[in-house]
Amino acid sequence: MIPSYYEFINSVKILSGKNALENIPRELRSFNAEKPILLTDKMLVKIGLAQTVIDACGESEVVIRALYDDIPPDSSVKVVNEITRIYHEMECDSVIAVGGGSVIDTAKGVCACISQGTDDLLDYMGVEILGRRTVPFIVVPTTAGTGSEVTGVAVIANPDKNVKMEFVSPNVLPDAAILDVRMTESLPPRLTASTGMDALVHAVEAYTCIQKNPLSDAYAFSAINLIRQYLPRAVEDGRDSEARLAMANASLLAGVAFSNSMVGIVHAMGHACGGVSRAPHGDCMAILLPYGMEYNFSAVSEYYAELLLALAGAEVYAHTPASERARKSIDTVREMTENYNKICGLPTRLSEVGIKKDDLPKIARAAINDGAIIVNPVEASESDVLGILEKVF
């Protein structure tokens, strides 16, 4: 179905493959930039991934002018404001983010502050408020799941109010995303599965939310195809470069898809689980996906039926009667989760990720206040969400 109106944007240049990192100086040069601040976290410095990026800029005119590695797992507006101050003090001229969702979202916030000429990001909280970005911005993702390198969203915590704030704007998109397998090959199997399932949820929700459109569908479908083929290989053998690169691309494709069609109830609940109980995002996504699909079944079974081809492959699709394909898609997702549970211990219940039964009402309340719920194909009240959470607990 063609929407009566839609918008789509992906302005990010993609550099994917062997030695992609070595092209960072060329990318910066194209913006007349050579004094970047490199944002990362302490773990990535410790395991040498930050150094790999610095080395890749080695024989060039690019000099990493400042390195900030004190970014916490939940990016915060205070950190964003502090980095902005350092950026100006050190007279940097560009931003490189090396990390997962938190580092990348922090970097998006920093670029927004620099571009808007503000020292407080809170002034720009909301949807489609930010003006154009003026600082060159390159992202090197170190997980294959968040897709943050191509999404027009930054989620940044406000520790004073204990809330996560959303900044939704195409102006937080970076100039370039570098996909290099050296960045993800050291991810352990459990984290590989968890982040891979996160990418799967992005794609499934992007394909079924009310903001879907033909372009986001194409990205989502391709992402699921790659995840079906390569996630098992990446989990089994982290040194499988082809599988790692395919998963990095799957994550990116799913990111483009959901940046343009948004995500729904699974993410609303997942964000709330993270906010209330500090439960790992990817784990929550894997746990909640089949239940979210069940909830939305009546409205989007037609789309689930289409997705069976990508989720299970041509053979299964061809051998499944048309009337059973939608249900088979949910069964396939459930089998995937259970399979990764056996292989690497991916959890299948919320009680396994540190969530307490008493937290569920708070999570339900937080979920209906999450922006993702607005584009979910089925309306969800607090009691509806609580019902799902109790079922999956």
Added chain:
Amino acid sequence: MILWFLGRGFQAAAYVDEYVKDEIRRWEDGTTIVIGVSPYGPYMSVRKQGTRLRFLGNVNTPDADIIIMFNNIEAALLILTGQIGIDKAYAEHRFSIKGDLCSVGMPMVRCLYIVESYLFPSFITKKILKRLPERSSCKFTVYFHTIFGV
């Protein structure tokens, strides 16, 4: 005129509907919402005062907690005359929202669904709402308080 009707309707629903009252009870006193058309208006503002929501008139309040600006008058008319729902308008990038989505923005959207269900005839609400919200009052009461105030 339509924004006046929406603002007064919101004020009325907050006075008589239990769900809207409960949502607004959670907001900090003084919480202010502006809905307008970009770039020069018109606007309407409402503010929480005590347990009630007060319609401030067809005025802009630049330091409001939530500012919803329709991209243009065509977008505003599509939504305010019930041709498309708030969720579809969001999906189609018909407006921008400045402010904290979680603590005020999303609760306000849920309240607006209920306000729409009072103000619009049911053939429109069936078309623009994914599910008809439960109402604790009747349309006549909300219309009465919309026109004559609370």
